[in-house]
Amino acid sequence: MPLRSDWSAEVCPIRRSLDVLGDPWVLLIIRDVLHGRGRFDWLRDNLGISEPVLSRRLAAMVDADLLSRVEYQDGARMRRGYAATQAAAELLPILQELALWGERHTEMPEGGGHMALIHEACGAETVHGAVCSECGVELVAEQMTWVKPWKSARDRLQPAGTLH
């Protein structure tokens, strides 16, 4: 990972996590693959990232056991995409806490709107990232829908290993 220094052998587990996650593209890529959207072209276009930067991040994330390579059919061709590993799926609480913090402490742009984190198992909106604030159950990706007012479709998250 392209960090200032190697933090993989630090005693502090926060610092070791940031060694893997400290590049902001990494968490954005995980956000997308947790929706099952791990095709290279889709990530490039959605993230607005250059192809070489994206390629380097994806390779490093496979090495760090955040992504697995998955083949998919594209017309007559087999192509390779990326899916979240279990380690990446367990970043759901961090992604959701980032969403909650961003709503409280950054300015919503024009065309934006409140992104509700819906726990499909109980139907309620949760205001915590790891455990449903309504029913108390631990949250997993495949039971979450993030309702994004700037998109028409409801956006259900997917279990680890999914590639659409």
Add this chain to the structure above:
Amino acid sequence: MPLRSDWSAEVCPIRRSLDVLGDPWVLLIIRDVLHGRGRFDWLRDNLGISEPVLSRRLAAMVDADLLSRVEYQDGARMRRGYAATQAAAELLPILQELALWGERHTEMPEGGGHMALIHEACGAETVHGAVCSECGVELVAEQMTWVKPWKSARDRLQPAGTLH
């Protein structure tokens, strides 16, 4: 903040959060100021960061309303340090989820050990970052002690605005 591009006007609140938090030094500095350790020299030595890089980060974090400048007495001199704002204190769930994830998914180095997140209000160890997994109360910094086996002293976190 020194990012590839400006994400402050993105509709996704995760991406807006990463615009402010996406540099790994930022979350490490917040970890330290939430212990009340916001003196410039202390941060420089503890983080192992160069003075110019630290100065730039601190100034950007004041601009982003993550840190406030606080004066303190150093012998006969008044010196300036940094304390967490309320916005920074509300990053506690993210820091604690990073610690929990790091313990599960990175390798503990020699000399390390399990960092327990103790909720002083009920005395239990929590395995969630935002809400105590034992008593269900929302976690705030001034009620948390992170027990670090690689340090002899227990390490109680501090409310926003604290500088030791």
